[in-house]
Amino acid sequence: AQSVTQPDIHITVSEGASLELRCNYSYGATPYLFWYVQSPGQGLQLLLKYFSGDTLVQGIKGFEAEFKRSQSSFNLRKPSVHWSDAAEYFCAVVGSARQLTFGSGTQLTVLP
Amino acid sequence: EAGVAQSPRYKIIEKRQSVAFWCNPISGHATLYWYQQILGQGPKLLIQFQNNGVVDDSQLPKDRFSAERLKGVDSTLKIQPAKLEDSAVYLCASSSGTRGLKDTQYFGPGTRLTVL
Numbered sequence: 510a511q512s513v514t515q516p517d518i519h520i521t522v523s524e525g526a527s528l529e530l531r532c533n534y535s536y537g538a539t540p541y542l543f544w545y546v547q548s549p550g551q552g553l554q555l556l557l558k559y560f561s562g563d564t565l566v567q568g569i570k571g572f573e574a575e576f577k578r579s580q581s582s583f584n585l586r587k588p589s590v591h592w593s594d595a596a597e598y599f600c601a602v603v604g605s606a607r608q609l610t611f612g613s614g615t616q617l618t619v620l621p
Numbered sequence: 622e623a624g625v626a627q628s629p630r631y632k633i634i635e636k637r638q639s640v641a642f643w644c645n646p647i648s649g650h651a652t653l654y655w656y657q658q659i660l661g662q663g664p665k666l667l668i669q670f671q672n673n674g675v676v677d678d679s680q681l682p683k684d685r686f687s688a689e690r691l692k693g694v695d696s697t698l699k700i701q702p703a704k705l706e707d708s709a710v711y712l713c714a715s716s717s718g719t720r721g722l723k724d725t726q727y728f729g730p731g732t733r734l735t736v737l
Contacts, residue, residue: 513663541722541723545728550730551730552624552625552712552728552729552730552731553664553712553714553728554728555725555726555727558725599663599664601663603722607677607722608666608669608677609654609666609726611663611664611665612663613661613662613663614661614662614663
């Protein structure tokens with residue numbers, strides 16, 4: 510069965526610093542991978558997705574993610590964090606179960 | 622383009638009462654999903670509709686939860702009777718239904734349910 514692990518429950522960074530959120534997946538074949546962001550009181554918004562091809566994908570709001578098959582990872586990065594990036598971030602996978610399976614999320618706090 | 626609409630945004634009930642949530646997907650989207658998001662966890666799929674037919678309800682607690690999408694547009698999710706462990710945010714999402722597993726899901730703001 511497919512699964513997603515986000516090892517960091519909470520991350521704190523200073524505004525302007527770089528960010529990397531970790532995501533590891535478990536699935537035998539190449540999965541479809543997604544990153545969503547959830548702000549307080551808001552629904553989930555898609556940041557980016559990977560299906561195939563170039564392993565470095567660009568998303569909205571200056572985010573990017575890199576698919577590494579050898580590490581079963583799909584980490585999310587941003588070179589310079591803004592205070593408005595404070596939110597909860599979810600990695601998700603579609604695999605053999607043919608449904609979107611989410612990780613437990615990483616809460617991002619941005620210090621001024 | 623209007624997004625996914627959900628109501629109510631908040632609901633507080635006592636255990637053993639019933640509750641219903643409503644969702645209106647993005648216009649033209651054939652696929653509709655209901656998720657349950659318990660505090661500190663990622664969303665978990667409860668049920669998926671394609672038009673007005675059920676595609677997957679394997680994780681829906683059918684003894685107390687029911688959902689319908691009678692005309693293939695809006696949908697209701699009902700809980701009867703509610704238990705304390707049903708306290709969660711209930712998210713509705715929709716997708717075009719034309720790209721299979723590659724479909725992008727668009728989420729509504731959710732309904733926060735508190736069961737006392």
